[in-house]
Amino acid sequence: MNQTTAEETVDVFGPNSMLRRLVNEARWGLAVTRATVLEAAHPQIGTALIGNSTFVTHPWRRLRNTVVSAQRMLDPDRHVRSREAARLNRLHARISGTDPQGRRYDAMDAEARAWVVATLFESAVTMYRLGGESLDGPAVEQLYTEFRTLLALLEGNSDQLPATLQEFWPYYDDMIDHRLESTEAVRVILYRLFANVPAPPLLRSHPAVWAAGRAVAGPVAAAVTIASLPESFCRRVALPDLPGARALMHGAYLTAGFATRLLPNGWVQVGSFMSLLDPDHAGGSGPWENVRRKAGQAAAMLRLITPAPDEVNQATRSADQFFAEVLDQTGDGYLAWPDLAAMAREIATRLDLDEQDEERLYNAYAAWWRELQTNLDADGDGRVTRQEYAASAPSLPSSGLVKIADVLFDVTDVDDDQTIDAQEYQTLFRTAFHRDLTGRGDSYSRSAFVRQFLSFMSGQQHSVAYNSLLS
Structure with missing residues (x-):
């Protein structure tokens, strides 16, 4: 053999x-x-x-x-x-x-x-x-x-x-x-x-x-x-x-092949296209950066002339939208353990955690899941429906979330100085500091970090940073 x-x-x-x-x-x-x-x-x-x-x-x-x-x-x-x-x-x-x-x-x-x-x-x-x-x-x-x-x-x-x-x-x-x-x-x-x-x-x-x-x-x-x-x-x-x-397929493959062989290398690299689609993927250089920048300028102009959405019944819609965009990670219409495991998996992947820190993170999410089951799973089927979540959103249990927030702070704070600096923030959120996380200018304390995480994960406050991480 x-x-x-x-x-x-x-x-x-x-x-x-x-x-x-x-x-x-x-x-x-x-x-x-x-x-x-x-x-x-x-x-x-x-x-x-x-x-x-x-x-x-x-x-x-x-x-x-x-x-x-x-x-x-x-x-x-x-x-x-x-x-x-x-x-x-x-x-x-x-x-x-x-x-x-x-x-x-x-x-x-x-x-x-x-x-x-x-x-x-x-x-x-x-x-x-x-x-x-x-x-x-x-x-x-x-x-x-x-x-x-x-x-x-x-x-x-x-x-x-x-x-x-x-x-x-x-x-x-x-x-x-x-x-x-x-x-x-x-x-x-x-x-x-x-x-x-x-x-x-x-x-x-x-x-x-x-x-x-x-x-x-x-x-x-x-x-x-x-x-x-x-x-x-x-x-x-x-x-x-x-x-x-089949003709369409052959055309697509031939075009991709010719482009790879004939265009400058930087134009056909996967990182260049990822940067075009996601501004936070790379550092903002490369042949597609000017295209992305112009698209961003056009988007900003469109936002200025587009009316703001109707805010009637915004609280109810927000709970429903938060469930769909953040909590229901697998998209099956329910909140269950695989959804929370997907959140832990995303964080562990971004931070490239070692086995010990990864285990701490999963255990924290597992504790929150047990808490959610106890408080929200009214019919005992092992999963939480959108309706069950919406009915209890204002009074969600928080002790499990506090545990997750503490672990997340610890694994993000790689230098153990009890603050999240700009580089650590960039590693977790793949973007520069945002105004929606309040801290000491160039860093965030544990209390500010935990408070923002709890506000976001309970659906009480929108966060650009956490939204980019989990939605």
Whole structure:
């Protein structure tokens, strides 16, 4: 057996790594989207996505975290890779349960995790082919070796993937023909996510503009994705074969391929596009910065001439809106433990917490969840409805929130000086100081930090900073 371990092959992610170069290209998004559909068709992965993931309600945040995680996993520093692999394993170890048919799922399942890597590899090869590039045999072999090494970093070995490229293709075809299903997650991605994807941070204040663009782009993105999938898979899960979709798909991939090869490197890097969509993603330099700045100026002008929203019954609407935008992280219409776990996961990811601090944070959120269940779960079904929350919003329990706020302050205050300085604030909120957190000019005390967190999490006060973190 040609076993691959992280220790033996760590150097494949050196300067000549194909995978490291690939994940920094904007066109990689085409491959990832395609691969995600194939992953979601795996029964275990699909159920885990529906029950625990925020990919529908917060896709831009999920995209940003995926980019950051991929960069860490492929970092030249071996320690950074190992730390990120350990973090991902802790994250996945918290995700398990039972699907509606009574089948167990576990995000640490070795076969399912190997399928994730397999879909990314095959989608990368397909992306090159459809983009007008033909990888020769040694290049495909190198790319496969790098993906097996990626799996080894997570699993300790890559035994769940075939040892050779020649053995991979029969394995892949067998998974397509016999293991994948038409899961709810596949339908959500293709028919709900694309149709209802929320606006990126840059356009959140202009829902009408975003909705108009999405009405055209959503169906096009779905059609391109479906047309790029294996025909046998489309037949198996009964996906439509839309007229003209394959020509549209080929055009999208060829355009992305030509752009990558012909345009200046800075124009086609994933970081440049992330900065365009999210002003807080990067430091404000790059070829797309002028475009983003002009868009921001236009947005400011539009706000000046747009009437303010009607404030009738604002308190009631605010509770309802807060539930939908902040508390219901998974978008299923209820508040349950996976929603609070998603908040803890987002904070732990941003701050790159070690195991001890991460455990403290999760324990604090778990304590708040027990408190919410006791006080708000009137029918005892293990989840809180929007109506149950709205009825009790003015008198929400706060001791659990205080515990979360204290832990959040501690893990953010990395220098232990009992204040949050500008750099620590930037790390947590990915933005500079805001006026809505009152402190001593260039820092925030524990009391000010905790007070603002409680006001936001109880739905009593809007906060630009916390809104950017959790909504």
